[in-house]
Amino acid sequence: MSWIVSLPLIIPFATAVLSFLWRRSHLGGLVSVTGAAAQLVAAGVLMASTWQNGYTVGQMGGWDAPFGITLVADLLSAVMVVITAITGLAVAVYALSEIDARREELGYHALFHVLLTGVTGAFLTGDLFNLYVWFEVMLIASFGLLVLGGTKAEIDGGVKYVALNLVSTMLFLMATGLLYGLTGSLNMADLAQSVRASDNQGLVTVIAMMFMVAFGVKAALFPLFFWLPASYHTPAFSVSAVFAGLLTKVGVYALIRAFTLIFVSDVALTHQILLWAAVLTMITGVLGAASQNDFRKILSFHIVSQIGYMVLGLALFTPLALTGAVFYLVHHIIVKANLFLVSGVAHKLAKGTDLSRIGGLYKTAPLLAFLFLIPAFSLAGFPPLSGFWAKYVVVKASFEAGAFVAGAAALVVGALTIFSMTKIWAEAFWKDHPDGQEPRLRDIALRERLLALAPIAGLAALTVVIGLFPAPFLDLASRASAQLLDPQAYIDAVMPGGPS
Amino acid sequence: MNSLLLSVASRFFVTLLLMFSVFMLLRGHNLPGGGFIGGLIGAAGFIVYAIANGSQAARRTLRIDPRVIASSGVGIALLAGLSAALFGKAFFTGTWLIAGSIKLSTVIIFDIGVYFAVFGAILTLVFALEEAV
Amino acid sequence: MEVVLALLAGLMVAAAVYLMLWGDMMRFLFGLMLMSNAVNLVIFASGRLTPGQPPLLGAGGKLPETAMANALPQALILTALVIGFGLFAFALVLALRAHHSFGHLEMNDMRAAEPVAKSADPQE
Incomplete structure (x- = not known):
């Protein structure tokens, strides 16, 4: 059991080490793709085991919970690990077509796999302080990836990203310290029990709010999202694809975990705040996107607006709403990473991402246009693509829970998303290229073309x-x-012997 | 910095601090010490050398790229954790091989990995800062 | 004693926020450093203070006669310090690079990633 749950973590870590040692030869890229594929297999095994047993628990180093570090996969964690591995594999393949030798020499592949390790670790850990450590692993790798190119825009985006994320980290750590002082434990299952039993519920609520702000920054929740549109459009396309797919979703996952397992004693307050934050996140995100005129900036703002839907699912706190949130997470990661990859190919063909300076891609690259339409329609919520079901469930859950404003906002935001996607379609694909350039997909070398289009097609197929x-x-x-709504089962799975 | 005294003394410092760092690494088994502090002390020796003779000279003396040292260290630590699989234990369980009075353990291998990781990471950082200014 | 540490941590956070809001990257980093020390102080204090009782085993692994200090917060602080050091070092290098590219460290004036729109409608 313990190895099933630790392997999805060990594999990317080992891959990072190996691909760094071989970064100067072609083996580095090969190791990276092989490692990502191996992680997918390990994640599949974990998913199968968790599907069968409900929980897969491993006590690291043989130290039992709540004293040692526990890795625990419930179905949410397992699903997230599988999606991480799928995204990881797709981006690792795509990166071979984009990342140049200089970036490889600086250790791109190693950083990429350290990032995957951090993300996977955050999904699997059952220990609050360990979650902090995985956040940091993820953060330091993302810092490196963000400024690897060293251009002025990258440095600028990096400064904003680093500054705000470091502040959130501090807040997370302080909240963890206070929670430890209150309960004397760091194991999430143990915390779930002792927080409920605590006689100082006022302090619990204060700590809960600190966690909400800390995770809210990571998740790019309103009004804490400013770092995201400031930085996501600056690095290499593979980097922004993996960031867009995974990083904010770790924040959402942490919010879901904390506010279903640990902080459920004052749902009326905490989840009400989450609800309004979610509604405002959806609206500001989509309005921000409407005001932008750059392929990647529009997509960045849409990440923010989509985060709103997921958090809305958590905030409603009904079985159907949480179903929607989980489904939305899965759908969103695939679609968003894919759209950023498409923007990468579009950039390669049309020599830019500023929508007023590119165009004509429908005429010159109809295949790419088709591959763009699938995730774009899915993001906007057209049936019968994945986004339709995700939106449908969340909207239905909000009307059933009586949150009519939230439901209506979700519908309006969906319509505005169509507007943004149509804008990208009209500007980048439909209108003629302003400079009359007509580069065709065929102009890209065959190997590069395959490596770039295969992951896009794969993710699009998954969406369909x-x-x-x-x-x-x-x-x-x-x-x-x-x-998620049955914390007792989680506690029993992690600590079979009952409370210590 | 251009100082003859420092430049000459720094060679002794490197040797002395490296030896002391290994002592700290091994001492950490049962007493305060260990891979982390050992790696820091070892790196301090080379930092003094880099201050006295420039980071290029320090790189040449080190021979191996500090980034390679750091990532190998992480790899060694990972192997120590993985070795628990051979004994059918959970990841990172410390396992011991006791032959008479000699006690070998995977814990010390992990510590050696930490030593190299810290040593390499600190030097990467310091060299990068030295060269950027 | 815990109250004194709590007040001190509060003071340090206040000073850190003041520094961070300045808008200069170097001051921001100093603020960050101060804040991370404040956070470590909080963790330390939340483990309860037991002066004069180090968490060390006696010879042969024997438990000491008196009560021991809680060793876990110390381990947590050590981890947090190490990670904080790494992040701070990275941020420092980033500040250096930013200074090379922009010639200054005013975060508000770094607009390479998000250029200020020249006119009301950039398309015209």
């Missing part, structure tokens, strides 16, 4: 599959949400 056969995925999401 989830859209056409949503039943098993919704089933999975609803089982995950049932687990």
Whole structure:
């Protein structure tokens, strides 16, 4: 059991070490892709085990909970690990077509896999301080990736990103310290019990708010999202794709974990705040996107608006709403990473991402246009793609829970998303290129073309599959949400011997 | 910095601090010390050398790229954790091989990994800062 | 004693926020450093203070006669210090690079990633 849950973590870590040692030869890239594929296999095994047993628990170093560090996968964690591995593999393949030798020499592949390690670790850990450590692993790798190119824009984006994320980290650490002082434990399952039993509920609520702000910065929640649109459009496209897919979702995951397992004693207050934050996040994100005129900046703002939907699912705190949140997470990671990869190819063909300076891609690269339409329509929520079901469930849950304003906002934001996607379509694909350039996909070398288009096509296929056969995925999401609403089962799985 | 005294003394410092760092690494087994502090002390020796003779000279003396040292260290630590699989234990369980009065453990291997990781990481950083100014 | 540490931590956070809001990257980093020390102080104090009782085992691994200090917060602080040091070092290098590219460290005036729109409608 313990190895099943630790392997998805060990593999990217080992891959990072190996690809760094071989960074000067072609082996570095090969190791990176192989490692990502191996992680996908390990994640699949973890998913199978968790699907069968409900929880997969491993006590690291043989130290039992709550004293040692516990790795624990419930269905939400397992799903997130699988999606991380899928995104990791897609981006690792894409990176071979984009990352130049200079960036490879600086250790791009190693940093990329350290990032995957951090993300996976954050999804799997059952210990609050360990979560902090994984956040830092993720953060330091993302810092490196963000400024690897060393251009002025990258440095600028990096400064904003680093500054705000470091502040959130400090807040997270302080909240962890205070919670430890209150309960004397760091194990999440143990915390869930002792927080509920604590006689100082006022302090618990204060600590909960600190965690909300700390994770809210990571998740790019209103009004804490400013670092995201300031930095996501600056680095290499592979980097922004993996950031867009995974980083903010770790914040959302941490919010879901903390506010279903540990801080559920004052739902009326905390989840009400989350609800309004979610509504405002959706609206500001989509309005921000409407005001932008750059392929990647529009997509960045849409990350913010989509985060709102997921947090809305958490804030409503009903089984259906959490199902929607989990489903939304899965759908969103795939679609968003894919759109950023598409923007990378568009950049390569049209020599830019500023929408007023590019165009004509429908005429010159119809295949790319088709591959853009799938995730774009899915993001906007057209049936029968994955985004439709995700939005449908969340909106239905909000109306059922009586949150009419939130539901209406979700519908309006969906419509505005269509507007943004249409703008990208009209500007980048439909209108003629302002400089009359007509580079074709065929002009890119065959190897590079395959490496760039294969992951895009794969992720698009996944979007279509989830859209056409949503039943098993919704089933999975609803089982995950049932687990989230039953903290006692989580506690029993982590500490079978009962409270210590 | 251009100081003959420092430049000459720094060679002794490197040797002395490296030896002391290994002592600290091994001492950490049962007493205060260990891989982390050992790595810091070892790196301090080379930092003095870099201050006295320039970071290029320090790089030449070190021979191996500090980044390679750091990542190998991480690899060694990971291997120490993985070795628990051979004994059918959970990841990172300390396992011991006791032959008479000699006690070998995976814990010390982990510590050696930490030593190299810290040593390499600190020197990477210091050299980068030295060269950037 | 805990109260004194709590007040001190509060004071340090206040000073850190003051420094951070200045808008200069170097001051921001100093503020960050101060804040991370304040956070470590909080963790330390939340482990309860037991002066004069180091968490060390006696010879042969024997438990000492008196009560021991809580060793966990110390381990947590050590971890946090190390990570904080790494992040701070990175941020320092970043500040250096930013100074090379921009010639100054005013965060508000770093607009390479988000240029200020020249006119009301950039398309015209």
